[in-house]
Amino acid sequence: MWRAIASNGLTMLIVGLFLLGGVILWGQREYSAEGPLDQAICLRVPSGSTMSRVSRDLADRGAITSDTVFRLGAEYSDRTQALKAGSFLVPEGASMAEIVDIVTRGGASTCGTEVVYRIGVTRAQVQVRELDPATNRYVERAAFVPGEGEVPAAFAEVREKSDTRYRIALAEGVTSWQVVEELKQVDVLDGEVGETPPEGMLAPDSYEVRVGDSRAELVAEMQQRQEAILTEAWQSRAEGLPVTTPQEALILASIIEKETGTPEERGVVASVFTNRLEAGMPLQTDPTVIYGITQGRGVLGRGLRQSELRGETPWNTYVIRGLPPTPIANPGRASIEAAVNPDDTDYIYFVAKTLDPADGHNFAVTLDEHNANVAAYRRLEAERAND
Structure with a gap:
């Protein structure tokens, strides 16, 4: 009798292990398989969020087939504690493994709202714009000239968000004096610029900045980029x-x-x-x-x-x-x-x-x-x- 019970128990254990192995294999395939998204989305991960909240949000938006598999996959790959706050572009058909990588790898946000401080030849402008995941193009929400008229409500709104991105865009043909004067008005930057850099030695380009970044360090980066461009061009003259x-x-x-x-x-x-x-x-x-x-x-x-x-x-x-x-x-x-x-x-x-x-x-x-x-x-x- 006891021998029969032991035999049946062993059989059940083997069947259970077999089924568990099948579930694990299924979960691994689901975790790595192409996801159900038929259109890219912008996923916002608030500061202090957890992988459980992110998985529920993704499931509600139809980006993953199982929030449980998503959480277990993130935990198994030891990525749960690496979750980053920000706004992240989740592309069409992204697998759960790819989404976990997107929200844990770090770096700047890849979608959502950004404020662009444009320093132009004839005027400066502040632009609030948001990435449309469907087209991967930015849509302007508001724009204004500093010191002229009222500041749009959209600007104050996005300034309150922790995942808003900030960018300084220098137009080709601006003078160094113009750059320095306009950087003084960029309220997300700190510190003084010091002396106006030599004319011609600031690279017209787009520079991503964070709240509290140094004006002097940003100008130094602009000079470094221009020196590199000039050196490369001169070598191939x-x-x-x-x-x-x-x-x-x-x-x-x-x-x-x-x-x-x-x-x-x-x-x-x-x-x-x-x-x-x-x-x-x-x-x-x-x-x-x-x-x-x-x-x-x-x-x-x-x-x-x-x-x-x-x-x-x-x-x-x-x-x-x-x-x-x-x-x-x-x-x-x-x-x-x-x-x-x-x-x-x-x-x-x-x-x-x-x-x-x-x-x-x-x-x-x-x-x-x-x-x-x-x-x-x-x-x-x-x-x-x-x-």
Whole structure:
């Protein structure tokens, strides 16, 4: 009798172990299998949250097939205590294993709301925007110019959230003075900048920051990026250039940056200035005259006068030959690369095609061709004046 009971017990134990093994194998497959999401979602993990709460949220949103398997898988892989607060983009079809990795690997949030402090050539703007997981594109919720009008309620709302991301975006062609002055107004940063960095030595780019980050350290990062870009471009420069040092290349790049906002024109504009330098001709570019007047402290806001075109400043390339003594703005990577690898053309002149800068320029080899292009531009100016 006891032998029969023992035999039946052993059989049941074996069956139980077999079933348990099957359940474990099933759970492992479920944990690693493609998930049910047919569209990406943004998962918010509040500070102090737990893996249990996250699993329930994911199950409620149809992102996982079993919150139990999700929790056990996270615990088995020793990731439960590594849960990070933030907003995370969970892609379409993500497995439970992939989601656990997303919410525990650390780093910045990958979706949700962000505040972008844009430092532009003519003005600064604060933009509140949110990532749409379906399109993976940001949608603007609010935007305002600091110091002008009321601050939108959406800005105050997102500032209260611990997982809001912050970004500083520098436009190509801003001056170092503009950057320093605008950084003083960015309320998530701390500390003083100190001296204004040398003109041209801040890389126009997007910089993610956190509340309490140092202004001085951010500026140092901007300088490091620009130094790296300039060094890389200089090492791959074309032979026989009239610019003989990285600093001269940076000066020329800043002029190219201010003369055209059309990406496909940068190399052509660079060729015009290269040809002029090689021929010993003055560059005769208006942005250098403007810099001699403003010293990069703000926007001139009007047209140049004939007296200013003739006025002697170190930057007035209608008066001096060669390059001015410093850059006139902070050029982007594309303009730096154009300065050291200009297109191969015979162009000596250029003038705007239309009154819209986005339409680019007409280029010319001879003065007669250039005068015809200038006459066409003057007619457009006259038509606008008559209208």
